[in-house]
Amino acid sequence: MTRNTFSTKGLTKVYGEGRSAVHALRGVDLDIPEGEIVVLLGPSGSGKSTLLNIIGGLDRATDGTALFHDQNLSEMSDRELTRYRRDHVGFVFQFYNLMPSLTARENVELVTEIARDPMDSDEALAMVGLRERVDHFPAQLSGGEQQRVAIARAVAKNPTVLFCDEPTGALDSTTGRSVLNVLKDVNEKLGATVLIVTHAASQAAMADRVIHFADGGIRKVVLNEKKLTPEEIEW
């Protein structure tokens, strides 16, 4: 039986207090099986990033539990959460957050130098098709290439799980598809569980599991019997 990478029960997040309190998550029960590609869809403000931040160890829930395998993230100390992020989690954001004064290779090495079981940085860059660009600075790379450096940086630590918040939001269709292909490769070749938050509903067709979010909760979970490749999805 496949085990779950994540399992949440009654996960709740309230920002602020009293009349200005914002209920971002209203008791979320969710299982994410190991090795799946999961797409999270939902309107702006529905709580998708909040969920990602909590199970990614960047923020804490107000109530409820979030298990990573059998470890309860809610009960971890700050130090344990940092170790969890460092050892297990890769993040890819819409804006690539690369260091402008470092080359592609040096940006990836920022991570490989502190990771527990890293890949070689050049190998990670080759995996995203940037073997010839390792010595280039971010300003010398296109948007799609910069995003691929960000993905190489996230996967070079051999993460158990890769979180992607709007990874193609700033890209045209051809570049966006190549980035989605890289995410698919990371899932297939490294076995990482991949979680993608997106506004682009058509990208749900490449997922194993599609979670529809609204108003701080799950409205619907759809399992795709047949997945489309990034080339096949509409843009």
Ligand SMILES: Nc1ncnc2c1ncn2[C@@H]1O[C@H](COP(=O)(O)OP(=O)(O)OP(=O)(O)O)[C@@H](O)[C@H]1O
């Ligand atoms: N640090 C914060 N302080 C106060 N409120 C916050 C904070 N972060 C998020 N919120 C609120 O929590 C709710 C959920 O936000 P969240 O960013 O999780 O939504 P989202 O579904 O990811 O939206 P988007 O698609 O626009 O990124 C929103 O009402 C937002 O304004």
